[in-house]
Amino acid sequence: MSAAATTGASAASGERFDVAVVGSGIIGLGAALAANARGLRVVVIERGSEPTGASIRNFGHLCITPQHGLAREFALASREIWLKLAAEAGVWVRESGTLVAARHADELAVLEEFAGMRGDEVALLTAEQVDEALPIAPGAAVGGAFLPMDLQANPRQAVTAVAAYLARNGVEFRWRTAVGAVHPGRVETSRGPVHADEIVVATNHDLDLLYPELAERHGIERCGLDMLRVSARLSRPLVAPLLTGWSLVRYGAFSATDAAAALKRRLQAEDPVLAALDLNQMYTQLPDGSLIVGDTHYRGTSIAPFQDETAFESLLAVTRELFGLAELRVIERWQGVYASGPEDFLIERPEPGVSVIAATTGIGMTTGLGLAEHVVAGLTGERATTTALKGIA
Numbered sequence: 001m002s003a004a005a006t007t008g009a010s011a012a013s014g015e016r017f018d019v020a021v022v023g024s025g026i027i028g029l030g031a032a033l034a035a036n037a038r039g040l041r042v043v044v045i046e047r048g049s050e051p052t053g054a055s056i057r058n059f060g061h062l063c064i065t066p067q068h069g070l071a072r073e074f075a076l077a078s079r080e081i082w083l084k085l086a087a088e089a090g091v092w093v094r095e096s097g098t099l100v101a102a103r104h105a106d107e108l109a110v111l112e113e114f115a116g117m118r119g120d121e122v123a124l125l126t127a128e129q130v131d132e133a134l135p136i137a138p139g140a141a142v143g144g145a146f147l148p149m150d151l152q153a154n155p156r157q158a159v160t161a162v163a164a165y166l167a168r169n170g171v172e173f174r175w176r177t178a179v180g181a182v183h184p185g186r187v188e189t190s191r192g193p194v195h196a197d198e199i200v201v202a203t204n205h206d207l208d209l210l211y212p213e214l215a216e217r218h219g220i221e222r223c224g225l226d227m228l229r230v231s232a233r234l235s236r237p238l239v240a241p242l243l244t245g246w247s248l249v250r251y252g253a254f255s256a257t258d259a260a261a262a263l264k265r266r267l268q269a270e271d272p273v274l275a276a277l278d279l280n281q282m283y284t285q286l287p288d289g290s291l292i293v294g295d296t297h298y299r300g301t302s303i304a305p306f307q308d309e310t311a312f313e314s315l316l317a318v319t320r321e322l323f324g325l326a327e328l329r330v331i332e333r334w335q336g337v338y339a340s341g342p343e344d345f346l347i348e349r350p351e352p353g354v355s356v357i358a359a360t361t362g363i364g365m366t367t368g369l370g371l372a373e374h375v376v377a378g379l380t381g382e383r384a385t386t387t388a389l390k391g392i393a
Contacts, residue, residue: 017043017172019376020187020196022179022210024048025055026364027357028202029162030372032171033081035198038380043172043196044163045179045189051159054204054364057227057336059284059292060158061241062151063098063366065121066114068252071344071363077370082151089165091158092287096240098150100247101130101141101322106266107245108143109259117253121149134242135234137324152241154286155365179203182210184353198379201356202372204364205339207346208301214350220360223340224303226311227294229286229332232325238285244322246274246281252344274318277311281318290331293319297362303337338362345371355379 018040021028028044035042062082067075086093102108115122123146125133130144167173178190182201187194201210205222208215248254249264268275278297285291296311316328339346341360344367348356357375359368 016195016197017041018196019043019198019200019379020045020194021200021202022182022187023202023204024051024159024163024173025053025202025204025368026159026162027055027204027359027368027372028200029159029166030078030081030369031200031202031357031376032166033162033369034373034376036166036169036171038376041170042166043174043194044166045174045177045187045194047176047178049175051163054336054338055159055368056155057334058155058362058365059241059282059294060153060155060286060365061098061282061284062093062153063241063243063251063363064149064151065098065118065147066247066251066253067363067366068256069344071252071361071367074345074367074370074374075363077373078367079149079151081369081373082153085162085165089161091161091165092154093158094152095148096150096152098147098243099125099130099134099240100145100147100243101134101136102143102145103141103245104263104266105142106259106263107248110248110254110257110263111143111145113257113259114254115145117257122147133239135236135238136322140322140324146240150241152284153365158365179210182351182354184351197353199354200372200375201354202358204358205337207339207356207358211348211350211356214348214356218341218343218346218348218360220339220341220346220358221299221301222303223297223299223338223362225295225297225336225338225362226307226315227292227334227336228312228315228330229290229292230316230319231289231329231331232291232319232323233327234285234291234323234325237289238283238291242283244281246279250280274314277314279314279318281315281322283319291319295336299340303335305335307333307335338364347371347375 019035024046085091125144130141181188
């Protein structure tokens with residue numbers, strides 16, 4: 001979808017919308033989707049010519065099952081919306097589930113405890129079943145698990161497809177339009193003011209540009225990550241996103257198990273270099289057969305654009321070892337950036353008629369549509385239900 005086709009004329013001074021959304025990442029688009037489904041007039045304001053942020057720089061792994069607490073509620077709601085978008089909006093989504101390879105007894109202990117908590121949501125796998133299911137080096141795992149509820153999307157296609165779907169259904173987009181300030185009922189933009197009864201600010205890591213005090217109060221900073229896309233001669237296709245032991249100390253429901261503490265201590269002691277990189281060793285395979293590899297994490301109020309080659313060398317080394325490969329051809333390298341904070345989400349009402357929302361632990365693709373549905377439902381005085389699903393047609 002080209003910017004020229006959707007930018008349109010600049011906002012007229014008297015023009016009014018029911019809902020204005022600042023930001024066109026998955027959470028902003030989710031807010032537009034929820035509002036549009038309720039018959040409201042919606043405008044999305046985006047400073048770029050197309051989405052280029054965290055929502056297209058990730059794995060596309062919709063990691064539903066390992067979420068915990070409020071994140072689990074939003075993830076389950078998001079799952080329904082993603083599947084509906086796949087059926088009605090041309091978004092590439094597959095019900096792949098997630099595979100987890102346990103390479104040590106302590107990793108298997110986490111999975112066994114987790115399976116006891118979640119029942120049918122987790123299928124434990126023997127070492128032989130992991131060898132059959134995954135294109136990893138023979139004997140590399142002592143067991144594993146399959147999480148059938150999880151999904152996979154292609155982030156580079158998904159965000160664009162959702163935006164195009166919304167545009168077809170009457171949502172207006174103001175691309176290449178910077179926002180300078182937000183006030184109750186009015187968004188000040190580089191193309192003039194936009195008036196709206198409700199304003200949803202979903203600018204992810206750039207939250208502090210509009211609300212610096214709010215960001216500081218909630219401990220929001222930026223998290224940078226290093227990622228790769230590689231061409232690899234796998235022994236068979238990777239049929240689902242793949243998590244490893246490093247993932248078991250990251251996601252909320254895994255890390256909440258008693259066994260996770262011992263696993264974390266062992267990982268940090270055995271490989272302090274990878275621990276210092278704050279590694280989440282995981283993989284997804286795109287429809288063209290290429291493999292997304294990642295990722296490392298580093299935090300600060302700003303993220304330097306200079307990426308240390310040591311991080312990429314480490315990612316490639318663990319990938320070659322896991323899959324038993326002598327060579328990998330790097331197709332792309334990139335830096336992701338997302339909002340990071342002590343809680344999973346930021347949901348604030350700094351002024352009447354203004355909502356500020358963000359996923360703040362890197363789970364925006366997994367939970368963002370459910371978060372947005374919850375917030376918009378609250379704005380219209382209802383409980384979050386499947387209204388957004390009914391509106392997709």
